[in-house]
Amino acid sequence: MEEVADVSLILSPQLLAAALVLAAFYALIAIGLNLVYGAMRLLNVAHGELVMLGGYIAYWGFARWGISPLISAVFAVAAGALLGVLLYATIIRRLFRSTRMLARVEANSLLVFFGVSVVIQNVMAVAFTADQRGFSYMDGVLTIGSVRIEENRLLALAIATVACVACALFFRYARSGMAMRAIIQQREAAALVGIDVDRINIQVFALGFGLAALAGTLVSMTAQISPFMGFPFTVSAFVIIILGGLGNLLGSILGALMLAAVEVYGAALISPSFRSILVYGVFIAALLLRPQGLLGRSIAAR
Amino acid sequence: MRLALAFAAALFAAGATPAAAAPPVKIGYAISMTGPFAPAARTQLNAYRLWADQLAAQGGLDVGGVKRPVKFIVYDDQSDFAKAPQLYEKLITDDKVDLLLAPWGTPFHFAIVGVLEKYQFPVVGNSAASVTIRDIKPGNIWFTTSEIPDRMAAELVKFMKKENVKTVAVNTLQLPFSLEVKKFLMPDMASAGLKVVVNDDYAPDVKDMTATLTKIKAAAPDAVLSLSYPPDSIIFIKEARQLDIKSPFQLVLVGPTDYLFTKMFGANLDGIVTMGHWVPNQPKWPKAKAFYNAYMKKYGEPPDYLDSALAWMSIEVLQQAVKTAGLDKAKIRHAISTETFDTIDGPVKFKGVENVITPTMFLQFQKGRPQIVWPGSDATARFEPKPEWTK
Numbered sequence: 001m002e003e004v005a006d007v008s009l010i011l012s013p014q015l016l017a018a019a020l021v022l023a024a025f026y027a028l029i030a031i032g033l034n035l036v037y038g039a040m041r042l043l044n045v046a047h048g049e050l051v052m053l054g055g056y057i058a059y060w061g062f063a064r065w066g067i068s069p070l071i072s073a074v075f076a077v078a079a080g081a082l083l084g085v086l087l088y089a090t091i092i093r094r095l096f097r098s099t100r101m102l103a104r105v106e107a108n109s110l111l112v113f114f115g116v117s118v119v120i121q122n123v124m125a126v127a128f129t130a131d132q133r134g135f136s137y138m139d140g141v142l143t144i145g146s147v148r149i150e151e152n153r154l155l156a157l158a159i160a161t162v163a164c165v166a167c168a169l170f171f172r173y174a175r176s177g178m179a180m181r182a183i184i185q186q187r188e189a190a191a192l193v194g195i196d197v198d199r200i201n202i203q204v205f206a207l208g209f210g211l212a213a214l215a216g217t218l219v220s221m222t223a224q225i226s227p228f229m230g231f232p233f234t235v236s237a238f239v240i241i242i243l244g245g246l247g248n249l250l251g252s253i254l255g256a257l258m259l260a261a262v263e264v265y266g267a268a269l270i271s272p273s274f275r276s277i278l279v280y281g282v283f284i285a286a287l288l289l290r291p292q293g294l295l296g297r298s299i300a301a302r
Numbered sequence: 303m304r305l306a307l308a309f310a311a312a313l314f315a316a317g318a319t320p321a322a323a324a325p326p327v328k329i330g331y332a333i334s335m336t337g338p339f340a341p342a343a344r345t346q347l348n349a350y351r352l353w354a355d356q357l358a359a360q361g362g363l364d365v366g367g368v369k370r371p372v373k374f375i376v377y378d379d380q381s382d383f384a385k386a387p388q389l390y391e392k393l394i395t396d397d398k399v400d401l402l403l404a405p406w407g408t409p410f411h412f413a414i415v416g417v418l419e420k421y422q423f424p425v426v427g428n429s430a431a432s433v434t435i436r437d438i439k440p441g442n443i444w445f446t447t448s449e450i451p452d453r454m455a456a457e458l459v460k461f462m463k464k465e466n467v468k469t470v471a472v473n474t475l476q477l478p479f480s481l482e483v484k485k486f487l488m489p490d491m492a493s494a495g496l497k498v499v500v501n502d503d504y505a506p507d508v509k510d511m512t513a514t515l516t517k518i519k520a521a522a523p524d525a526v527l528s529l530s531y532p533p534d535s536i537i538f539i540k541e542a543r544q545l546d547i548k549s550p551f552q553l554v555l556v557g558p559t560d561y562l563f564t565k566m567f568g569a570n571l572d573g574i575v576t577m578g579h580w581v582p583n584q585p586k587w588p589k590a591k592a593f594y595n596a597y598m599k600k601y602g603e604p605p606d607y608l609d610s611a612l613a614w615m616s617i618e619v620l621q622q623a624v625k626t627a628g629l630d631k632a633k634i635r636h637a638i639s640t641e642t643f644d645t646i647d648g649p650v651k652f653k654g655v656e657n658v659i660t661p662t663m664f665l666q667f668q669k670g671r672p673q674i675v676w677p678g679s680d681a682t683a684r685f686e687p688k689p690e691w692t693k
Contacts, residue, residue, distance in 0.1 A: 009516055014545065018512035122336040130340030132532060134566040141544055141693060148544050223509075224536050224562065226341045232507050268513035272504035273476060 009268045013147045021153050021222075023260035024160030028215035029233050030240040030252040031167055032208035038184035038247030039204040040092065042109040046117035047237060048230025050080050050209050052124070054216020055225035062135045069137055073159070073217040080213025084205030092205070093198065117231065124227035134224040156218040163214060164253055167207075171249050176203055184247045239283045245293020254294060258282070326373040327363050327629065330399035332389035333406050337381025342532065343406035345560065345606035346429055349613035350403055352600050363621070366628030375399055379410065386413040394421045400629045404428050404616060406609070408479060411435075411443070418442040424635045426619045427655075428612040432482060440654040444638055446615040446647075448579050448660040451479070455486035457662040458553070459494045461676045462525055465685055467551050469523040471500035473514050473530070473538070480529040480555060487527070499523045508534050515541050518549075525551035532557035536566065543570055543691040550687035551575065558667060559607035571667040573688030579663040580611035580647045581672050584682055589618075590646040607665065607672050611647060618645040 009015065033047045054076040061067035061075070095105045105112070138151040170177040179200045182190040191197045215233075219225070240259050244251025259279065266278040286294070331350065334343040354374050357363055362371040375397045379385045386405050393399045394417070402418075404411060404427045411430035415438055418425055427435075427445045433452050435445050462470070470491060474484045481503075491498060499521040502514045511534075518526055526549045528538040535557030542552065557563055558576040580587075582594035582604075593614055597605040605611060620634075622643050627633035642651040642659070651659045664676040666685060673683035 008520075009513060012516055014516055015512055018510050022510055125336045125340050129344060130334075130336065131344050132341045132560075132562055134536065134562060136566055136568065141546070141691075148546060150540065150544050153544075222540070224533060224566070228338050228341070232509075264510055264512060267502075267504070267510075268516075272502050272508065272511070272514055275505045275508065 010265065013145060015264055015268055017147050017149055017153075017157075019257075019260045019264040021157045022263060023257045024157050024164070025215055025219055025233075026236055026240055026259055027164050027253045027256035028160050028211050028218070030237040030244070030256050031164070031249055032211040032215075033234070033237045034241040034244070034247065034249060034252045035180065035184075035204050035208040035211075037241065038249070039180060039187075039201060040096075041106045042092070043113065043238075044208075045110060045113040045234055045238075046120060046230075047113075047208075047212055048232070048234035049117055049120040050083070050212035050230070051216040051219060051233050052121075052225065052227060052230035053083075054080060054213030055220035055229065056124070056128070056216075057213070058217035058220040059133050059135060059225055062137060063133070069217050069221050070155075070159075073214055076213040076217045077210040081206035081210035084207075084209030085202055087209075088202050088205040093201070096201075117234070121227045121230070128227070130227055132224045132226045135220070137221050150222070152221040156221055160215070160218055163211065167211070168250060168253070176200065180204055180207075181249070184249075236279075239279060241293075242283060243286050243294060245295050248293050248295050251293050251295040258294075324362075324368065324370040326371040327365060327401065328373050328375055328397060328399040329363075329401045329403065330375040330377075330390075330393035330397055331403035331405065332377040332379045332386055332393070334381040334410075335378035339381040339407060342609075345610045346406050346613040348597070348601055349605065349610045349617065352597055353614075353617050355600065356596070364625045366624070366626070379405060383409050383413045386410045387417045390414045390417045391421075394423055401620060401624065403620070404430075404613075408432050411445075412438075415443055422631055422635075424631060424638060426616040426638065428616040429609045431479065433486075435655050438655050440639070440652075441635060444619070444652045444655050444657070446612050446619065446645075446650060446657050446660075448657055448662050449577050450656070450662075451482040452486045453662045454483060454577065455490045457676065458487065458527075458664070459490045459496065461664060461685075462491075462496065462551060463494055465551055465687075467496060467524040469497045469499050469521070470525045470527060471518040471521060471523040471549070472498060472502075472527045473500070473511070473518070474503045475508075475530045475534055476503050476505050477531060480531065483529055483555065487529075496525075504534070506531070506534070508537065511537055511541050512545075515545050515547060519545045519547050523549055525549055525553070528552070528554045530555055530557065532560060532562070536563070539563075539567055539570065539574070546691060548688075548690075552688045553664075556608070559609075559665065559672065561603045561606070564604075564667075564670065569670070569692055572669060573667065573686060575664050575666045575675070575685075576672075578607045578611075578665040578672065579660055579674075579680075580607050581665065581674055581682055583671075584648075584674060584680070586680070587646055587648050589644070593646045615645045615647050615650060619643045619650060 036042055036044050057076040058069040058072040061072035062069055095101050140151045141148055142151055171181055179195045182195055183200055240255035241252055243258055244255030262278050262282055333347050334340045357372050362369045377389045379389055402425045404425055406429050408430040411427045419442055424442050427443050430445055431447045431449045433450055474480050500518050530538055535554045553575040555577055558574050559578050563571055582590045584590055623634050623637040627637040642649050647660055649659050650657050661677055663674050663680055665672040666675040668683055674681050675685040
C-alpha cells in the first residue's frame, strides 16, 4: 500500500513546494558562508548565529512593537552587514596584514569561529533567556492548485528567491560583484590588476552577514527560534558549499536545491529516519568524487 | 529568675525575625541554563525561582517546626550530562547544602543517581520519565511523574478505543523518550485491534515533515500520534494545518503545554491532545489555582502544565517532608518513602521510586485552555474531536 502511495508522493507538488522553501533558506545562508570563505579562506562556523540574530530582530520587532517582519528584515540586513563590517575592520583586517598571522588564522579559523559561535549562543541565552520563541504572521493557508501553503512560507520563498536572483545578477554584472569573484578566484592577481581588496573584503563581510540575517528573519516567520537555532543551519550551509563548490556562488544555490531535495524527497522515498545518513552520505560522496564541487572549476588560491 | 524570663522573651522576639537568628538552610541544584537543553529546562527553573521568592516572602522554610531563612546555591550544568554529577557532588561536599532540588530531564536525573547513592542524599525528582527509573535502587530518589511510557501507552490505547479510533498514523522522533512510548504503544495497539496505517520515524534535526504528512493525509486515519518534542511538535502542527489533516484524534506528545504553543497557534491548538496530568482548574486540587496565579504573577504567562507542575510537586513533597522530619537525611528519606503528600496535583505517594497515586492522564486544548480529558475519573472536560483548522 505504501509503495503505491510513494510514487504519487514523489510527483506531489506539495513536496516540491516544501523542498523549494527549504532550499531558499539554505541558499541565502550558504551564499553568505561561501562568500566569506571564498574571499578570505575563513570558514565562519559562527555564520548560523547571524541567522539567529536576524530571527530575534524579527521576533522582538513583532512581539514588542508590532513591526512587520518584512520591515524588520531591512533592519536585520543592516544589523548583519554592520556586524560584518565591524568584525572585519576591528579584527580580520589586522590579521590579514601579516602573512604569518594569516597562515595561522586560516588553519585555525574553524576552531576560532566555533568558539565564537558557542560564546554568542550562550551570551544570548544568559542575556535574553534560552526560551524558545515564535510568532504568527500571515499564517493564513493558501490553496494554489493542489498545493496548500501558509502565506508566510510563500512570502519567505518569494523574498529569498528575489534575494538569490539579485545576488546572482550582482556577481555577474555589478563591478563590485565581479571584483568579489575575482578575489575568490585569485586574491593576489586581483590586487595586481588594481582591485581594492580591502574595500571589497568589507563588502564581502557586509553582504555575507546581511544575507544570513535576512534568512533569519524569514525563518522566524515560519518556525520557532532559540539561541541555539543557528548551528544546524551552519552545518547545512557547510554541506551545501562543499556540494556546490567552495567559493562557487552559483554552486551554492544549486547545492541548496540539492540538499533540500535530498531531505524532502529522501524522506518520501526512503524514510525520514535516514535524513542524516542521506545528507552526510551525499556530503562524503561529493568530497570523494567531486571535491571541487558540482559546478566543476577548481579554485586556485595558493 | 525574672532575668531568665526576660532573656527567654528576648529570644522569642528574635525568633520572630528569623533572618537574624538561625543559620540559613542551604538549598542547591544544577540545571541547564545554557546549551541546547536550556530552552526546555526553563519552565522548571521558573518554578524553582518562584519557590525561592515565596520562601523569602514567608520568612523562610519550616524545618521541623522552626522557620529558618534559606540560601540557594545554583549552578548551570551547561546541558552536559557529565557535568551534572560533578556539580551535585560539589553541592554536597563543598557547598555542604542541606537540601537538593532535581536537575532537568531524564538523562540528568540518571546522571546524578550515583552521587546521591554515594552520599546517601535524598532528592525528589520531577521531569524524568522512563520505565528504567524502576531499575533504580529506591531510597535516595523518587519521581513525581505519572507519565511512565508503559502506563502511558496502555492508557492511550484505552482512550483511543473509547473514542472509536480504528486506524492510526504514528510519526516518531528518534529520541529515547518518544521511542520508548512507541515501543510500548505498537504492541498495545496491535492487541487492541488498532490498525497502523503510517509509521515513520525521524531524526531530531528535522526541518520538514511534508513527505510523512502527505502520506498521513492520503491515509486519513482516525488518529494521528505525533510522538514529538517541542521544536518538531511545532513543525507537525504547522504542517498538519497546512495540509489540512482532518483526523478527529490528534496527539502531540511534548510541547503544547508550553505557553509558547498557545502564543504561536492560538485557536489552532484547540483539539490537540497531549501528555500531562495537571491543570489549574481541577476542583479536586485546591492548591492548583494558587500556584497558577503565583506563577502567572511572576512571569506574566501560565506555567508549563507539565514541567513547571512536576517541579512544583517535587518542591511540595520536599517541603512537607522537611516540615516533619527536619534536615536529617534518614528522617527525610523515611518521610518521603512513607507519607502521603498534598500537592497541586492532588495526593502523591511513592512506592519504590514511583508516584503510585497520580493516574496517567491526557490533556486536550479546548477554547484555548488545557482540560483533562482522560481518565474519566479526573476529567475536567469531555474529549472533543479536533475542530477544523483555521483558514
